[in-house]
Amino acid sequence: METHRDPVRPGETSPITIIVDGAPVRGLDGQTVAGVLMGAGRLAWRTTRNGRPRGVFCGIGVCHDCLVAVNGLPDVRACQRRAADGDSISTEEQA
Amino acid sequence: MTVETPDVLVVGAGPAGLAAADAARKVGARVALLDAAEDAGGQYWRHLPAQRPAAHERVLHHGWDRFTALRGQEMLTNAQVWLAERHDDRPPTLHVLVGPADGRDRVRRTFAPKALVLATGAYERTLPFPGWDLPGVFTAGAAQALAKSERIAVGRRVLVAGAGPFLLPVASSLVRTGAEVVGVLEANGWPRLGRGWSRRPAELLATRHKAGELAGYVRDLARHRIPYRAATAVVAAHGAERVSSVTVARLDPQWAPIPGTSRDVSVDAVCVSHGFVPRVELAVSAGCGLDAYGAVVTDHDGRTTVPGVYAAGEVTGIGGADLALAEGVVAGLAAAGATASDAQRRSRSENQRFAARLEAAHGIRPGWVGWLGDDTTVCRCEEVTAGDLRAGAAATGSRGLRSLKLSTRAGLGVCQGRVCGRTVEELLHRHTGGLLDPGRTEQRPLAAFVRLGELAAAEEQEHQ
Structure with a gap:
């Protein structure tokens, strides 16, 4: 939510940019890869073998629905991996 | 390889694990506290990361003062336990990878503690x-x-x-x-x-x-x-x-x-x-007995059925953070060779009665299967439907969970049945008229997803 209206009053943090399937996506330092994607309005990024869209389901690293490739390494849980500025994320590489 | 030998190793830094490590330290034990996440708190006290500290974090929390009193402890974060190696005469040796989640260059560490406290929590069903x-x-x-x-x-x-x-x-x-x-x-x-x-x-x-x-x-x-x-x-x-x-x-x-x-x-x-499913991978690997709800069985001091292995919090049954804190204190003390006071034990048993209310008021009832259609996905990883499970049971005539999982692929995907396991067991139980080997879903040789390449690289480093 918008920081100035947030009752939790989050502190200042630096913006980061990650590259998702070749396109830059802006996020905040400290967010997970899933947090950056969802903050940018994306709800789904993986496709199952049967062509069904998937994104975050459990949010705590159990379900593995949110897998992405990070800097060429496949099968990384987007909800668990902290995004680093410049990370290259691919949603197309599947194991 | 260097093997670390703390008096007490606590796995999980949510309410139960933090309380256990704190209690054990206060009676002089050398304690190692591990968590797979980047910060202490578990799911209950999840909060904004250090890069973005909040001024009013407590708005979203209960017991935040208790957390701030416990969170300053020394701990090893980003530490994923992937294997519990069982021994006959002492607690298991735990193999740990330390580094960014699902990374490939994590540091390998090994712990052979005198006593082990499992505070691995639960996840949702x-x-x-x-x-x-x-x-x-x-x-x-x-x-x-x-x-x-x-x-x-x-x-x-x-x-x-x-x-x-x-x-x-x-x-x-x-x-x-x-x-x-x-x-x-x-x-x-x-x-x-x-x-x-x-x-x-x-x-x-x-x-x-x-x-x-x-x-x-x-x-x-x-x-x-x-x-x-x-x-x-x-x-x-x-x-x-x-x-x-x-x-x-x-x-x-x-x-x-x-x-x-x-x-x-x-x-x-x-x-x-x-509802919730206790996170029992490590407990099962260690040989700990489970109760009818799939939770780790403990005595009044948090002892499991395996000598030297203790458990506290949601992994022993779903009861909320107050019970987890009370159980953590008692188990932490026992693991350190000390004894809990009557007041500490009373706090634990009062909160346990609260847990019994939860199950009585909110436990799952069987009529939910009426929500399913034949084409409803049951196993999300392998995309196995309710109809596939019914057909699989009818076609093979098998009453073995293991063989039915192999023939239908249900519960064999990347989450290893953590999401659908109990559901698959319940459905197959109905279709077969009773499974011969229920409960197998909880048995996973590895406690977490690991890359073989990462383990091989770590071996090579050690031999150089």
């Missing part, structure tokens, strides 16, 4: 329904995690549904994260809720902190005019690429949908939780 694999359907815990550690609301117009008191803090967090919560749906009817919660009110007074927490959530519902409906469930989700509406129906006391009561509600997200 979400029952399947048509459309539950659409984006926009979340577990209630996902909504809570994204609100607490990202300040992201899972939707603008959100319905919260399932069973149990956990639905209430999720609704509160959602409204404090900017979402409109259109309702909270509890599957159980008022008669059962009333029987579970109003019997022996003196017991509730003993856990008045918990009662006050619940009262706070109820005030939040009233203030934001969020309807709370009993005997009601989400029985289907609809949408093309994402959820656009859900079907809501009234349930009978066994959770079967009552014909003619369904209606559609327009939402862009739905958060569903029907």
